[in-house]
Amino acid sequence: MKHQDGETGCQKHLADQELYQLLEKVDADLAEEARLQGCRHCGGKVHRADYERKPRGGPPGDERLSFCCAREGCRRRLTPVSVRFLGRRVYAGLVVVLVSAMVHGLKEERVRRLRESLGIARRTLVRWRQWWLETFVRSGFWKAARARFWPRVCERTLPRSLGLRFEMERRDRFLDLLRFLAPLSSPAAGRVE
Secondary structure: OOOOOEEEHHHHHHHHHHHHHHHHHHHHHHHHHHHHHOOOOOOOOOEOOEEEOOOOOOOOOEEEOEEOOOOOOOOOHHHHHHHOOOOOOOOHHHHHHHHHHHHHHOOOHHHHHHHHHHHHOHHHHHHHHHHHHHHHHHEEHHHHHHHOOOOHHHHHHHHHHHHHHHHOOOOHHHHHHHHHHHHHHHOOOOOOO
């Protein structure tokens, strides 16, 4: 859906500083929930152990909220799920989702402009596309989650078809989509079964 100025809601999300602030707040809430649960391995208390991330396409100097078990002998890291990051990808999660959705079905000229404005290499877009169409659809996360949608989400047009289902043109619904995908920010969720 295009707006009067010719820009889609997805493009507006990429420049929406309030959205980035909202995502930080959601991540802080998710981190607090994880902190209250304690260490997954021994049940011990956890302490903040954030680490710096420099995601491309997002605000500079982002930190990934994380914890470390305080119990001697355990000391395992607990990194809660995130709406800002999509696993270990170099680009911010919302960039990966939005750009992958926007590129699907676009004319070559528009893809070129999009790539140039965000500094994303063609091979990166191809890799993201391959991830959505091959790895994502075989992941345990998607195998469990796809049953929530009726009619079924078209897997050949992911993530666009998923974004359309969530009505991602609206900021609040796009946030719902990022919350839905948040388990993918944890390595265990994206495993292929």
